Amino acid sequence: MFPSISSTDLLKFQFSSWYPTFSDVTIKSTIIRPLPQNFSDYLNSDGVHIPEGADDLSSQLSDDEDGPEDSDSDSDTPHFTFPSLDSEIRACISTYGSVFPKLNFSSPKDASWILPASSPLKCTSPADVYMLLKSSDFITHDITRESVFEGCSGSETEAYELELVLRKWYPIDKSRELRCFVREHILIGISQRDTNYYEFLNDPPTCQKIVSSVQSFWETKILPKWEGxxxxxxxxxxxxxxxxxxxxxxxxYLPKTDSLLFTYDDLHSLTGEQQAGPELRVIDSRSHPAATSNAPANQHNMIPFEALSLGSGSNIQEFAEKLKGEIEESLQP
Known part of the structure; x- marks a missing residue:
């Protein structure tokens, strides 16, 4: 069902490959590379710790404020510092006002919970950028060439370099986000991305307008320029x-890309059908199987493993007492 893909073709999907061609029809962005040699080590290291000097607080601490006990207590924690990268991130934030980060292919959207819910993924300091990346499971795909080129042909000699992308942040209305599927250079399917029910998306004239707008954009802005x-x-x-x-x-177009309201079997069957245009799928009721429950998205990534173990077998009050005790103990000199 899935066409084979070469490592060369896969790299057409990394941000630095397509952004120059489509920069006029996408969000303003800055690509930073090469990154410090030990940046991937930092991303792979255990724990969520911010490189020294990445925020105002850490840069203001003096040696006099760090007692010998503080130095000994974290002697096993690896220390990272990226002053030149900090400067590049700050310059980008100065230009854009605020940014949201991603790597070559993946964004840390699963870690958006660590920043204010009113402005998810909004970074105003290098520390915010590092914290999002360190808290994300999604971005681990991009760190090693083994995971990036898994299942690809011809990857042995393909060069791969980790890149940090900083995109201009602004609030996005999730109800207007779509994922569009192209097979054999034919736009076959369009899916709502956010898993909430939106009444306006179920209005037939609105659906027709959405399909027409996406089809027109794809035919005029993407199809003539896409080289992947x-x-x-x-x-x-x-x-x-x-x-x-x-x-x-x-x-x-691979299993690693979420097909959302379609299955890849659905998409494969659409390829062989004579269609007047792409099929649009939206969540048509609050009881739709794919509709969001009260649980937040990516909730598995929102609580540290230590907290999960603390709460094992406990009710809410017991968990709160345990967590409070752990925090008080950690604050003891």
Whole structure:
């Protein structure tokens, strides 16, 4: 069902490969590379710790404020510092106002809970950027070439360099986010990305307008310029009036890319059908199987393993008492 993909084709989906071509129809972004040699070591290291000097607090601490007991207590924790990278991130934030980060392919959206819910993924300091990346499971895919090129042909000689992408942050209306599926250079499917029910998406004239707008954009802005494989997906954000939009990302047409309201079997069957246009799928009721429950997305990544072990077999009050005790103990000199 899935076409084979070479390592060369896979790299067409990394941000630095497609952004120069589509920079006029996507979010303003800055690509930072090469990164410090030990940056991947930092991302792979245990725990969530911020490199020294990455925020105002750590940069203001003097040697006099760090007692010998403090130095001994964290002697086993690896220390990282990236002054030149800190400067580049601060310069980018100065230009854009605020940013949200990603690596070559993946963004740390699963870690958005660590920043204010009113402005998810909004970074205003290098510390915010590092904290998001360190708290994310998603970005681990990009760190090693083994995980990036898994299942690809011709990866032995392919060069791969980790890159940090800083995109201009602004609030996004999730109801207007779509994932679009292209197979054999044909736009076959469009899926709502956010798993909430939106009444306006179930209005037939609105659906027709969405399909028409996406089809027109793809035919005029993407199809003539796309130089990657003939099977791919792209994430798209519609404007408020649903008449236009811009590209958020490109992804390979592979199982690692979530097919959302489709299955890949569905998409495969659509390829062989004579269609007037792509099929649009949205969540059509609050009882839809894919509709969001009260539990937050990526909740497995929101609580440290230590807290999970503390709460094992406890009710809420017992868990709170245990957690309070652990925190008080950690604050003892």
């Amino acid at each position: 494989p003939k099977h791919y997906t792209f994430d798209f954000l519609l404007t408020r009036d649903l008449s236009r939009g811009h590209i958020l990302d490109f992804n390979p």
